[in-house]
Amino acid sequence: MRYFPVFVDTQHTRALLVGAGEVGARKLELLLKTQARITVVAPYVCPTVMKLVSNNDITLKQREFEDADIADNNLIFVATDKPEVNQHVHDLAVAQDKLVNVVDNTPLCKFITPSIVDRSPIIIAMSSGGVAPVLLRYLRQKLESVIPAQVSRLGTFSERFRDKVKHTLKSVTERRYFWEDVLDGDIAEDVIQQRDELAAEKLLELLAQYQSDKPVQGQVYLVGAGPGDPDLLTFRALRLMQKADVVVYDRLVSPDILELVRRDAEKIYVGKAKSRHTLPQQDINELLVSEALKGNRVVRLKGGDPFVFGRGGEEIQTLLKHQIGFEVVPGITAATGAASYAGIPLTHRDFAQSVVFATGHLKDDSIDLNWQALAQPNQTCVFYMGLTGLGIICQQLIKHGLPADTPIALVESATMVQQKVITGTLNTIESIATEHDIKPPTLTIVGGVVSLHNQLNWFQTCSENDV
Structure with a gap:
């Protein structure tokens, strides 16, 4: 994480904006949502910035930037169309250890402004580090659509009772459980529907219950x-x-x-x-x-x-x-996940009418299974934790009636990007697994359905081995 997300208290912040074109106007609109004292320095001021200045408490210095302009400011935005000015202001700010952002020039930014979902006092900020702004805008639109505007009322309502809850419930765990009950239930719905007094009554009743009940049961x-x-x-x-x-x-x-x-x-x-x-x-x-x-x-x-x-x-x-x-x-289950991502249906009318899950080792680390029941035709067997005993599993299945050329698959790290699938037969899979250095966690799938892997393998375009 190159950029560490923090929220700056702007109540006593002095912000400087160098540049007053349309790009600067967008930053100014953002700054006006804060409590910062704002100064704008620029020889040219576009109509949008001029209107914002006239309607808000903003100090405008309509002239070229001077080095002394940054002296009393601790948050600096640079948005001019002159690269040499942008570089100079950046260098000056860095030398004085001030936070500086040169718009649309990430290498000249000591901080970057995130994409914001504003439901004050609830603020959600996201960043791609400047590498994927379109993706970030897409994600913001998604969040805007699923987070109701009224969630801000929940923030204000919670602040109203925060101190009382803190003084009433001494345990951090109790307080967290309490607020989860508030936010998950009808109290939150009352707040969103602007029934604040009814919500307050219910909250105080719930708080009294928490105070009188026995300690929270885990x-x-x-x-x-x-x-x-x-x-x-x-x-x-x-x-x-x-x-x-x-x-x-x-x-x-x-x-x-x-x-x-x-x-x-x-x-x-x-x-x-x-x-x-x-x-x-x-x-x-x-x-x-x-x-x-x-x-x-x-x-x-x-x-x-x-x-x-x-x-x-x-x-x-x-x-x-x-x-x-x-x-x-x-x-x-690991079995269904591995089979699905390996393109191996566990049942299929042409190959398997039943499926059995078995463990590759028992509580005493043995592999003493009902091999006769496992070695049945038209059946799929899935072995968990069976990589160590792979040789024994194959030998016993052949010994109890399955043909030596019965298809078998090993699925390593199922459903993950590093998933590896190898296939073979009961009499070849052990050497293939060694050749491809298969490691746990690996599931073993035995049966005719494995033959469908090549045809149905949607997750990987090619497997490590197909025999």
Whole structure:
């Protein structure tokens, strides 16, 4: 992040605008939305700027820029059509450690002005660092269309009661839960509909309930993060991630998804890799209990779906034992995500009328499965965590009746830009996987449906290998 976003308090800011053409007029209109004291210096003043000056408290110096003009100003905009003047003002400001912006010349900017969605006191600012202004304008239009103008009333209403809530509820967690209840419920709707007094009555009633009730009871949410692509998160998953006090996440949760977690939430990594556990499962279970008992809203973020080889059942059993409230938020399973992005339908009338999910290793690290049930014709088998035991899986399936030339696919980093798909047969895939250095997380798909990969492979134009 080259440009760090900050909001400057303009109440005591003195702003200087050098240049008063139409480009300068746009910056002046922006500055007039602030509380800054504004000075404009320019030998030529366009009609738009002249009108703004006449209708507002602006100091106009209609002459050439002089070095002394920047002395009392701490926010400087330069918008002339003379490159030598722009450069000179920039150099002068930098030498005096002042914030300077030369319009449409990013290299001469110590700061850049963002694209703004103004719902004062709520302000949303966005920037592309000057590299994609059209994209930024597009995103701003999207936000303008979905954020109601009346949201500004919510900001003013919240400010009205902020101190009272802070003095009544001593816990930061309690205050956050309280305001979330206000903003998620009918109180916010009353404010938007300009029923402020009714909203105030309801807020005070809710505040009294919070004050009289027992301490906030923590809650645990087992949330499926999906196979990796953040666009595949459910709306509910994203909403809870934004509300979490603590997020307990595993190795299969992608960095892009973690970026969507509430910024000030505590993030605890409990990932498991092959033959190496950061935290044993029982300790993870107890961690969820411990954080919930502190009154925290805990999100247990799991790759895929919590109930498909995610050990969600084991964690819930511990929560029940300690009477901790919980919810389960399903996610797109790794199997369905990998199959979809690899162009391999798990069922197909010509190839597979059933699909079976199996784990590549059991609790004791063995691969003692019901091979007879897995080695059935017209069936798709998906193995989770099966890369280490790939050779054993292939041998056992052949031993129990599947032809050695049965198609098989390995999908590494499913749904991500680095996704890799290799295909082969039961008797060739192990050597192909070694050749292409396939690594976890990888899912294994076995069955006739794999033969459709070349035809239906929409996500990647070509795979690593097709045999």
